[in-house]
Amino acid sequence: MTNLSTNYLGLKLNNPLIVSSSGLTNSVEKIKKLEELGAGAVILKSLFEEQIQAEAGHMISDNSYPEAQDYLLQYTKSNSVEEYLQLIENAKKAVSMPVIASINCITASDWINFADDIAKAGADALELNIYFLPTQKEFSSEKYEDLYYDVITKVRKKTRIPVAIKIGMQFTNLVKLIHNLYIRGANGVVLFNRFFAPDIDIENMKFTVANVFSSPADIRDSLRWVGIISDQVEKMDIAASTGIHDGKAVIKQILAGAKAVQMCSVLYMQGVEKIPVIRKELETWMEQHHFKSIEEFRGKLNLRQIPDPSIYERTQFMKHYSSYQ
Numbered sequence: 397m398t399n400l401s402t403n404y405l406g407l408k409l410n411n412p413l414i415v416s417s418s419g420l421t422n423s424v425e426k427i428k429k430l431e432e433l434g435a436g437a438v439i440l441k442s443l444f445e446e447q448i449q450a451e452a453g454h455m456i457s458d459n460s461y462p463e464a465q466d467y468l469l470q471y472t473k474s475n476s477v478e479e480y481l482q483l484i485e486n487a488k489k490a491v492s493m494p495v496i497a498s499i500n501c502i503t504a505s506d507w508i509n510f511a512d513d514i515a516k517a518g519a520d521a522l523e524l525n526i527y528f529l530p531t532q533k534e535f536s537s538e539k540y541e542d543l544y545y546d547v548i549t550k551v552r553k554k555t556r557i558p559v560a561i562k563i564g565m566q567f568t569n570l571v572k573l574i575h576n577l578y579i580r581g582a583n584g585v586v587l588f589n590r591f592f593a594p595d596i597d598i599e600n601m602k603f604t605v606a607n608v609f610s611s612p613a614d615i616r617d618s619l620r621w622v623g624i625i626s627d628q629v630e631k632m633d634i635a636a637s638t639g640i641h642d643g644k645a646v647i648k649q650i651l652a653g654a655k656a657v658q659m660c661s662v663l664y665m666q667g668v669e670k671i672p673v674i675r676k677e678l679e680t681w682m683e684q685h686h687f688k689s690i691e692e693f694r695g696k697l698n699l700r701q702i703p704d705p706s707i708y709e710r711t712q713f714m715k716h717y718s719s720y721q
């Protein structure tokens with residue numbers, strides 16, 4: 397018998413396929429369907445720090461951008477914090493797979509008090525999507541990174557619920573950053589978030605939005621770093637994310653060391669019915685290779701198998717690029 401179960405953030409998942417935080421996970425009906433189709437866990441649609449702050453009566457008063465205030469008030473009205481707690485409670489009653497809440501944040505401010513409400517509502521874990529664009533030359537890199545440390549340190553003081561940090565990959569020393577998050581109490585890391593990206597309409601000379609969905613080729617950065625982090629920060633659980641569109645990508649990420657994978661774009665583009673297809677691909681591959689459990693092959697191809705990644709990278713680079721004349 398092939399056992400697809402995995403342990404992520406101290407939670408037992410029936411299989412490693414997690415549905416990412418998005419509109420795919422914003423209602424109990426959708427979440428129930430995802431479980432029926434065989435998802436291993438869900439990350440709820442994110443609640444934004446600004447929503448929590450606004451409802452707590454902060455921020456609105458000292459925000460110097462009136463347009464932003466209007467938007468915030470509008471947004472908050474239709475996405476209340478209370479509704480979010482209700483969603484957690486109802487989802488927990490409706491499904492047996494883990495339900496992980498998500499907060500999108502940029503500061504370590506008052507919103508952190510809310511982390512405990514999330515735990516009390518019954519969420520199995522909390523994913524923190526931390527992102528802000530470093531655009532100020534007055535700020536050192538360390539100062540930006542301190543913000544990530546502040547968030548996890550303060551959240552850890554508020555609640556014992558398992559916490560994963562969802563990050564982008566643009567850090568000078570990702571290994572050190574993730575190690576520091578681990579020693580401050582993070583249980584897992586999501587590699588990587590895919591951010592809203594701008595494009596330019598050259599006819600109208602205006603900023604527009606680039607494609608919000610990933611493509612299968614987008615797996616490569618995540619794959620490299622999952623392979624490095626699973627060796628260098630061994631105790632940190634990793635959920636691979638971005639560009640995972642089929643069973644092959646899931647297998648690659650587990651071979652690199654991921655404990656679970658998150659999927660979003662493929663489910664928007666091909667429908668949530670893709671979940672059992674991907675699950676079957678994983679199961680069939682495991683049977684063909686005589687693996688009875690995920691742990692038997694997880695990390696088999698991580699950095700430990702490639703002792704000097706710089707030489708590996710450089711050799712490959714020389715080999716492949718020299719063949720193009």
Ligand SMILES: Cc1cc2nc3c(=O)[nH]c(=O)nc-3n(C[C@H](O)[C@H](O)[C@H](O)COP(=O)(O)O)c2cc1C
Pocket residue numbers: 416417418419441442443498500525562588589590608609610611614637638639640658659660661662
């Ligand atoms: C329509 C849409 C909505 C999303 N909403 C959220 C969100 O609320 N919170 C979050 O952390 N990520 C959000 N994301 C990012 C996804 O969770 C995921 O990290 C990203 O799309 C990369 O995975 P993929 O390549 O499987 O799409 C969203 C993505 C899409 C396409």
